[in-house]
């Protein structure tokens with residue numbers, strides 16, 4: 001064990017899509033060995049920065065919990081918990097927010113992007129990255145698995161840790177990014193943008209609980225190009241290359257091996273091959289999600305047990321923060 005502490009969060013969006021799984025959750029499973037604590041949080045406080053239907057949110061939290069467990073997050077080796085059940089997150093976020101300047105937040109790209117879409121964001125949406133910093137620092141985390149799109153938020157967490165340490169004495173280690181080597185999955189309908197739950201295009205996003213027929217349909221309709229041969233060339237052939245990357249990721253082969261295995265296939269044929277590989281890969285996860293979803297009581301108890309363990313780490317740290325701040 002390196003003695004480090006891992007923290008990562010995922011929004012309660014319900015069942016994850018293939019991009020969430022291959023880009024994040026799969027590597028989360030592997031991180032369960034080798035660190036002194038590993039925390040995975042379902043970040044419902046982040047979710048409400050945009051309006052949520054309460055009943056739907058509650059279902060989504062449990063669906064995400066079932067999905068994390070089904071993907072291989074093991075509550076005996078990791079602390080899996082619901083963010084809002086550990087109120088220390090919100091309290092530390094307030095204190096760190098008082099150490100963060102408005103311009104520092106205003107320059108973050110996600111704020112600019114999201115307010116361009118919506119024109120007016122909530123205060124919560126604006127301070128969201130401060131809450132993220134609090135999530136990480138609350139456990140004195142040393143390693144944070146993130147996607148490239150989150151790197152600037154991790155830099156904010158590093159800055160805030162430094163500001164706190166300078167002002168109140170060394171307390172927080174500087175958290176390091178663990179950039180996952182895994183593929184960035186692209187939208188099946190627009191392979192120049194990433195696969196996302198917020199993609200309005202039908203058939204663009206594959207969910208872990210999609211039926212085999214739906215998966216086949218989505219891959220059959222995947223946008224490719226007019227060359228029939230299968231090659232990996234993301235710049236010039238983003239559609240086919242996305243299929244190759246997905247195929248490689250679900251089969252555990254290298255990109256070269258994957259392209260080689262597709263020699264002689266045209267893209268129409270290849271789509272079927274990739275769909276089959278995805279179906280095979282998600283089948284056991286699907287079964288496990290369904291089994292877990294049938295027992296809400298069990299999921300709720302996993303979460304409350306996780307929250308208890310998270311609080312055991314968070315409470316002493318926050319007590320120390322309060323003392324240093326002068327409370």
Ligand code: ADP
Nearest residue numbers: 011019020023024147183184185194195196197
């Ligand atoms: P979405 O884009 O669907 O809203 P999130 O932003 O909630 O997904 O991402 C949750 C996690 O999944 C993050 O770690 C993110 O980096 C990862 N992720 C999301 N979409 C993809 C993708 N298309 N390919 C790879 N990883 C992804």
Ligand code: NA
Nearest residue numbers: 011196197198
């Ligand atoms: Na997102």
